[in-house]
Amino acid sequence: MSATTEERFLRSSSPLQRLLSRPELGSVVGAVAVFCCFALAADSFLRASSLGTVLYASSTIGIMAVPVALLMIGGEFDLSAGVLVTSSALLSSMFSYQMTANVWVGVGVSLLVTLAVGAFNGVMLARTKLPSFIITLGTFLMLTGMNLGFTKLISGTVSTRTIADMEGFDSARALFASTLTVGGVPVKVTVVWWLALVALGSWILLRTRAGNWIFAVGGNERAARAVGVPVAGTKTGLYMGVALGAWICGQHLLFSYDVVQSGEGVGNELIYIIAAVIGGCLITGGHGSAVGSAVGALLFGMTSKGIVFAEWNPDWFKFFLGAMLLLATLLNTWVRRRAEATK
Numbered sequence: 567m568s569a570t571t572e573e574r575f576l577r578s579s580s581p582l583q584r585l586l587s588r589p590e591l592g593s594v595v596g597a598v599a600v601f602c603c604f605a606l607a608a609d610s611f612l613r614a615s616s617l618g619t620v621l622y623a624s625s626t627i628g629i630m631a632v633p634v635a636l637l638m639i640g641g642e643f644d645l646s647a648g649v650l651v652t653s654s655a656l657l658s659s660m661f662s663y664q665m666t667a668n669v670w671v672g673v674g675v676s677l678l679v680t681l682a683v684g685a686f687n688g689v690m691l692a693r694t695k696l697p698s699f700i701i702t703l704g705t706f707l708m709l710t711g712m713n714l715g716f717t718k719l720i721s722g723t724v725s726t727r728t729i730a731d732m733e734g735f736d737s738a739r740a741l742f743a744s745t746l747t748v749g750g751v752p753v754k755v756t757v758v759w760w761l762a763l764v765a766l767g768s769w770i771l772l773r774t775r776a777g778n779w780i781f782a783v784g785g786n787e788r789a790a791r792a793v794g795v796p797v798a799g800t801k802t803g804l805y806m807g808v809a810l811g812a813w814i815c816g817q818h819l820l821f822s823y824d825v826v827q828s829g830e831g832v833g834n835e836l837i838y839i840i841a842a843v844i845g846g847c848l849i850t851g852g853h854g855s856a857v858g859s860a861v862g863a864l865l866f867g868m869t870s871k872g873i874v875f876a877e878w879n880p881d882w883f884k885f886f887l888g889a890m891l892l893l894a895t896l897l898n899t900w901v902r903r904r905a906e907a908t909k
Contacts, residue, residue, distance in 0.1 A: 648835035
């Protein structure tokens, strides 16, 4: 069902049908259940400072989950997203240090190169017709090797050198890694970035022609191409969107800790995909929302920190994450079938 058809259906259906048709319904139900569980299991979970910690953990996943969700709605994957975050941070740090330039120069160069990696994935997908799994797996391996190889070649170790004393560091930290106080609660600036990306992603999907194109190429690529949708350009733009999210997360990583370990980020791409799937995105494409990805990231944050607050064995975290993934997928599939049956 295309975005235009879906909007027409939503306008003409009952409130219950509209509710059941929302892709994020399953994740919202799951989020409420997880919140109630940890609120009962851990008194400290409801403290203002604890909620700030949960939001921070959620935002570091959510910033990437939004563009990954849009990419999945468009019918593709990006297995290089996790290491691209680290690549972005390494490039900013090493370029600034080696060129003895203002750190904003390194930040700018990192943005251009990171976007170029995203464009490379999109162009390779369009030109070779290979599955995105293969293309981005290749990018993942190349970036992993480059991260380690260039870092050891330039700095002699597996981590970057400090740039905390360089010009522009404080202003960059204020933008990417500062802490705000909202109602007496410390909130990381990544939460602001996260909410802004959710709003931007929702606007693109629901209010722009590009949003219709994303749903169209994810639902039926051949049909989309037949009606004039720029399939290659749309998918390249989506990969560049993932690269933009990786750049934001990479700068946060750098300016939070000053130095970057070259081996970080491996495996995080699966977490971003899990957050998007829990939030209602279908593996087959053509269905999902930016809001759902945010709820999926919030579920991740609540579970990872709630287990700590409840003083449970953290070894069980991935078990809970896997269970949430399966339950959310089953619920989303059931809800979608019920919604289609009531048309």
